[in-house]
Every structure is written in C-alpha cells, then in structure tokens.
Amino acid sequence: MSTPLTLDAGARPTPAFLDGPTKGLLIDGAWTAARSGVAFDTRDPATGEVLASVSAAGAEDVDLAVAAARRAFEDPSWADITPYRRSRILLQIADVLEAHTEELAVLDSLDMGGPLWMTRWLVEHSVEVFHHYAGWPTKIYGQTAPSAPSVFSYTLRQPLGVVGAITAWNGPVLQLAWKLGPALATGNTVVAKPAAWSPLTALRIGELLLETDLPRGVVNIVTGDGTTGEAITNHPDVDKISFTGSLAVGKRILEVSSKDLKRVTLELGGKSPTIVFDDADLEAAARGAVAGFAQGSGEGCVAGTRIFVQESVRERFRELLVREMAAYALGDPFHPDTRMGPLASPQHFARVSSYLDVARAEGGVLTTAGELGHGLYMPPTLVENVGADARVVREEIFGPVAALMTFTDTEDAVAQGNDTIYGLSASVWTTNLERAHRVASGLRVGTVWVNAYADMTAGSVPFGGFKQSGIGREHGIEVLDAYTETKTVTVHL
Structure with missing residues (x-):
C-alpha cells in the first residue's frame, strides 16, 4: 500500500488517565512529584x-523508592503473610488488570504505536x-539432606530482597x-522503572495496584531516562536487577552490578534465524517468516x-x-485493518532508516x-x-527489515544460524521430525519454535538467551533460582 490507514482525530480514544497534571512517582503507596521538579513529555x-507530562526521577527519588521497598520487604504485612495469601494478592492483580484490559491496551497503543x-x-x-505466578507461592519447596543420625540438615528458599525491574x-x-x-x-519487593518512551501503562498499573491488598511499598514505580536506571543499578540496597533492553545497556548493568555482586537477569537483543527447508509448508513458512x-513493526x-x-526452493519462497509482506497494512494503531503501526519514536525511526542506506x-x-x-x-x-558479514545481517536493527539468504543442507543451516553474537530464539520450518530435532539441538539459542514463530507462554517454560542475548531465564522453574537464595540449615540434635 502507498499510504498508511488513518482515522479522524475524534475516532481515536482519549483515556481519562491522560487528563490532569504531570504524572508522579509511586513511592511507598503514594504519588509524589520528582524532588527536582523535572518532567518529560x-x-x-x-x-x-504530547500524551502526558511525566516526572523524571533523580537519585534522591530512587533513594526514597528503594528505602520504601526495603521497609516493605521487612514488614510483617508482606514478609510474614502465608503463601496462600500471597497467591490471593497475585490473583487480585490479575483480576484488576483484566477489568482494565481495554484501557491498558489503548494506553500502550498510544504510547508506543502498536x-x-x-x-x-x-x-x-x-x-x-x-x-x-499465583500458583507458585504454595509450591516453593526446600529440601532435606541425608545426614548422620545426630544431625538434621535442610534448605530454605528465601527471597532476595529489593528487585530493580527495568523494562x-x-x-x-x-x-x-x-x-x-x-x-x-x-x-x-520491587522498584520498577519503565522506559521513557512508554511509561504510561506502568503508571496506570501502579494506580490499579493500590486497589488490591498489596501492602504499600511492595511495588514502587519511578519514571525517567537512563540516569534513573543507572541510579537503581548503582544503589547499594538493591539486591537484584531484572533488565530487558539493549545489549549495550545490559553490559553496562552487568559492569555496575559487579561492584556489589547484585544478582542479574538480562534479557537482551537478538538476531534470530528463520530456517526454511525444502520440505516445509512454504506458504505457512512465509506467513511465519514475515x-x-x-x-509489531x-x-x-x-x-x-x-x-x-534452502537453495532449491528459494525463488518460490521469495x-x-x-x-505476504504486501498484506501488512500500515496505519493508525486504532484502525481495524492496521497490521503495523508506526515505529516508536523519531529517534528510532531515524536509526532504522539508516540501515536501509547501510544495506544499499x-x-x-x-x-x-x-x-x-x-x-x-x-x-x-x-x-x-548480502553476505554473512554485512552489517544488516550482523547487527540488531529492531525494525521491519530482514535479510534473505540461502543454505545447502542441515549442517549449513545450523552453522549459518549460529553465526551471530546473539542466541535468543530461532524458527525452523520442516515436516521432517528427525531434522527438526537435530536442528533444534544444534542451534545455540534459548528458544526454538518448529513450524511456528513467537509461540510465547505465560510462564510454563523458560525464556532467555545464549551468548550475548542475555543472562538467566524468565519463566519456567528456573525463574525461582533468579528471585530466591538457597539457605542451608544444619541442626545438631
């Protein structure tokens, strides 16, 4: 299509949340402006x-948020509740989000263009x-260990403390x-910092959390740019950083966190391969590849x-x-026929556009x-x-740009798929079950989808990357290790 689909201004939603003054910071269950008075649009x-003006948290604000999270972590209203009660609070959060699904979806579409x-x-x-996750609190078990008759040894799984969650x-x-x-x-307990380009839903979720039985200070939300995130990462009373974002920032977080050995989970970039064999359902593979x-642009x-x-089916697959690319209608996020919205910001559009010049x-x-x-x-x-050494093949573009290349056989497909610093995910298309398992085993990535793309679960299987795509896993049983410490207790009887 030549021009994006549009809507009249009056047809676009305007959530009530956008009304009013500068959006504040959620610290210890109350909303407050940044101490500096600085805000951003x-x-x-x-x-x-402009959708809203949002407070820009500085180091002093982060200090207050971390202190609130520490108090909440140690307070019996959170620390001493039963596992069942913790589960009930998580279910309350699920219910309040579900009741505001449309509002939150609209805010995200307005803020980041999806x-x-x-x-x-x-x-x-x-x-x-x-x-x-509401099912986990009642299932976090320790162990008993074999020991002498006069000794009883067991382990406890205990929370880390204050988590800095940077999205x-x-x-x-x-x-x-x-x-x-x-x-x-x-x-x-948590100090959360949403990205400066899309902070609105985090702030609205902060309001909704106040409608649940979650004790105040358990979740604090501070908004700002990278300096706010740096203050959280640097803070000596933050026990863990969970970060999703770019490789460069992830490396910076790992560097800073090493000063006091914070625990880290880093979910970073990717340059994922889509591998299509000659026996695949090519139409399904083309839909999945595009x-x-x-x-999501x-x-x-x-x-x-x-x-x-695979070389033998290149022309047909192309x-x-x-x-399939022609079927992706660009347009206003609220137009019913839109499949792709705008890129998230002028800065990002300029960056993605520059890769088109690089490719040429x-x-x-x-x-x-x-x-x-x-x-x-x-x-x-x-x-x-373009070949394997081209920048558009090596570097994460984070836009709707893909390189099309060929391979000869299974070994070549795996070798080319692995030829990257990243290792987050891969998509493999074949009707040969033996080949599918062999390729899945050979690819050095955290997730392999066979005859599918981005089949994301809500927590049952782990998600994360090999190599420079990150450290640690979100979801699955592995996530318990990421948010708890194991304590050994030995009692002489």
Whole structure:
C-alpha cells in the first residue's frame, strides 16, 4: 500500500488517565512529584502529539523508592503473610488488570504505536502471567539432606530482597508483568522503572495496584531516562536487577552490578534465524517468516531478521514472502485493518532508516511493501544480495527489515544460524521430525519454535538467551533460582 490507514482525530480514544497534571512517582503507596521538579513529555508516535507530562526521577527519588521497598520487604504485612495469601494478592492483580484490559491496551497503543489488536493480546497475556505466578507461592519447596543420625540438615528458599525491574519500550505491560509476577510470588519487593518512551501503562498499573491488598511499598514505580536506571543499578540496597533492553545497556548493568555482586537477569537483543527447508509448508513458512520480522513493526527482541531458505526452493519462497509482506497494512494503531503501526519514536525511526542506506552501501537489493515518507511508518523490507558479514545481517536493527539468504543442507543451516553474537530464539520450518530435532539441538539459542514463530507462554517454560542475548531465564522453574537464595540449615540434635 502507498499510504498508511488513518482515522479522524475524534475516532481515536482519549483515556481519562491522560487528563490532569504531570504524572508522579509511586513511592511507598503514594504519588509524589520528582524532588527536582523535572518532567518529560511522552508522545504519540502516530500523531506526534504530547500524551502526558511525566516526572523524571533523580537519585534522591530512587533513594526514597528503594528505602520504601526495603521497609516493605521487612514488614510483617508482606514478609510474614502465608503463601496462600500471597497467591490471593497475585490473583487480585490479575483480576484488576483484566477489568482494565481495554484501557491498558489503548494506553500502550498510544504510547508506543502498536496496533490495538496486538496490545490487547499483550494485556490479556499479562493477566495470564499473573494467574500463572499465583500458583507458585504454595509450591516453593526446600529440601532435606541425608545426614548422620545426630544431625538434621535442610534448605530454605528465601527471597532476595529489593528487585530493580527495568523494562524496555516495546512491550510495556507484558515486560512489567514478566518481572512483577515472579518477584512478588517469591516474596521480594520491587522498584520498577519503565522506559521513557512508554511509561504510561506502568503508571496506570501502579494506580490499579493500590486497589488490591498489596501492602504499600511492595511495588514502587519511578519514571525517567537512563540516569534513573543507572541510579537503581548503582544503589547499594538493591539486591537484584531484572533488565530487558539493549545489549549495550545490559553490559553496562552487568559492569555496575559487579561492584556489589547484585544478582542479574538480562534479557537482551537478538538476531534470530528463520530456517526454511525444502520440505516445509512454504506458504505457512512465509506467513511465519514475515510475522517474524514485521509483526509489531519489527520492534521485538525475538524478531526473525535473518531468513535462510534452502537453495532449491528459494525463488518460490521469495515470491510467497513478497506477497505476504504486501498484506501488512500500515496505519493508525486504532484502525481495524492496521497490521503495523508506526515505529516508536523519531529517534528510532531515524536509526532504522539508516540501515536501509547501510544495506544499499553494502550492495544489498531492497524490496519494500510500501513507501517511506509517511510519518514514522516503515513498511516491511527484504534485503537480498548480502553476505554473512554485512552489517544488516550482523547487527540488531529492531525494525521491519530482514535479510534473505540461502543454505545447502542441515549442517549449513545450523552453522549459518549460529553465526551471530546473539542466541535468543530461532524458527525452523520442516515436516521432517528427525531434522527438526537435530536442528533444534544444534542451534545455540534459548528458544526454538518448529513450524511456528513467537509461540510465547505465560510462564510454563523458560525464556532467555545464549551468548550475548542475555543472562538467566524468565519463566519456567528456573525463574525461582533468579528471585530466591538457597539457605542451608544444619541442626545438631
């Protein structure tokens, strides 16, 4: 299509939450302005209009939030409640989010440009995440150890303390749920910092948490830019950092956290391969491949931006890819026919656009499903005639741009799939079960989807990356290790 789908201004939703003065910080169960008085604007990427003014937390504000979280961690109203009661509070959170699904979805669409059908799913998925974690408090077991008759040894699983939860801008509700769910289920308290480009749903969730029985100070929310995140990471009374975002910031967090050996979970970038064998259902594979790099405007860590197709079916598969790309209608996030909204900010649009020039300079041939020049909208773009060393193949673009390359056989597919500093996810398309298992085993990534793309669960299986895609796992049984310490107790009888 040539121009994005539009709506009249009066047809776009205007949540009541956007009314009023500067949005404050949630500290110890109360809303307060940043002590410096500094604020920043968050804008609608579809229109460029200011949505709200938001407080910018400084180091003093972070100190207050961490102190509140520490008091709450030690207070009997949180520390001494039964596992069953903790489960009930998590279910309350799920219920209050579900009751405000549409409002939260609208806020996310306004703030980061995702189409409403997608942000609705993100909120619904987040509700399911809290339901999942509500089951954990009554199932966090210690162990007894073999010992001499005069000795009794056992272990306890205990919460870490104060968790700094720092989220990225591309999935605000979901990322916050992924961090709050396990942190609260295991008895920790939280200082959360949403991304400066999309802080609104975190603030609204903060309001909704006050409607539950969650004790004050257990969850604190501070907004701001990277300096706010740095203050949280540097704080000596923060026991763990759970971060989702860029590789560069993840490395900085790891560096800073090493000063006092904070626990860290880092969910970072990706350059995920989509591998299509000649026996695959090519039409299904093309739909999955395009969804892999175009859904959500390509602004996803699991984006499948390196597409490898077996040489014998390259031309047919390419035709199907281009046809599927043309079906991705760009437009206002609230238009019912929109499949892709705008990129999240002018800065990010400029960065993604620069890679198109890079691709051309590297000899790449570009096929796009639309035109540039309409605000922050970018159509799905396929890059061909580039090799493994091209920047568009090596670097995470975080936009709807993918490189199409070929492979010869299974070993070549695995080797090319692994030829990256990242290792977050991969998508494999084949009807050969033996081949599927062999490729899944050989790929050095945290998640492999076979004949699917981004089949995300609400907590039952672990999610995270190999290599420079991160440290640790979110979800699964592994998440308990990420938010608890194991204590050994030995009693001489």
